[in-house]
Amino acid sequence: MCLLLGATGVGKTLLLKTAKYPYLRYFLKDNHAELGESPGTLPTVGTNLTDIVVHKIKITVRELGGCMGPIWPSYYRDCSSVIGSAFMVDAANTTQVSSSCIQLLSVLSAEALETTSVLILFNKVDIPCPMSLVEMKSLFRIDDIICARQPITVLGISARNGQGLQDVLKWLHSIQE
Incomplete structure (x- = not known):
């Protein structure tokens, strides 16, 4: 299992939807695909479990809502068989950067995650x-x-x-090997 962490509104849910259903962003017009709107999302309250298939390997991602930051550590043990955790930052929200930095340092210093691969995503x-x-x-x-x-x-x-999505999927696949 892979954890996906980050403050509220950084785009965690949208990333998972884009990774799971990349075709939702496209629609047919005159018999060819055109880029459409991103799938709609709501802020996650609690957790979401999403299965993503990468090169025929099913990867379960547990997204933890940003409002759950104080209890994220209680989920770290669930990743003992893992693999990795991803930490997402909203690169366009300068007012959130300092708190995201503190959250990231807390994640990196957690004993339960000391051998877990970490992916830091600067979104937007x-x-x-x-x-x-x-x-x-x-x-x-x-x-x-x-x-x-x-x-x-x-x-x-x-x-x-979807910019950079292929790199995220490659990372997810690499930590499963």
Whole structure:
């Protein structure tokens, strides 16, 4: 099982829907597919379990709502057989960055996750925002935390338009092997 963590509104649910149903973003017009609207989502209250199939391997992702941050650690033990956890950050919401950084450091320092692969996702890179991916990495001091006990991968994505989704799926597949 893979945990998907992050503050409220960072795009966790949309990422899972886009990964599970990539065809929802397309519609047929004049016998060819065109990009459509992203699937609608509501903020997760509680948890969502989503199965995603990557190269014929079923991967279960448990998304924990951002409002559940204080009790995330109670779910870390469920990942003992895992695999990995993904931590998502809204790259367009500068007011949320400091709290997301603190949450990330808390996740990385959790003893139950010390050998778990971690994927840090900077979402909404498609939206014009005051900070670039390089600036976000610098603000989060990614180069300093890369020396954490667990293997860490960092990706910039857009859950809305699918940018970077293939890299996320590759990561999910690689941690299952």
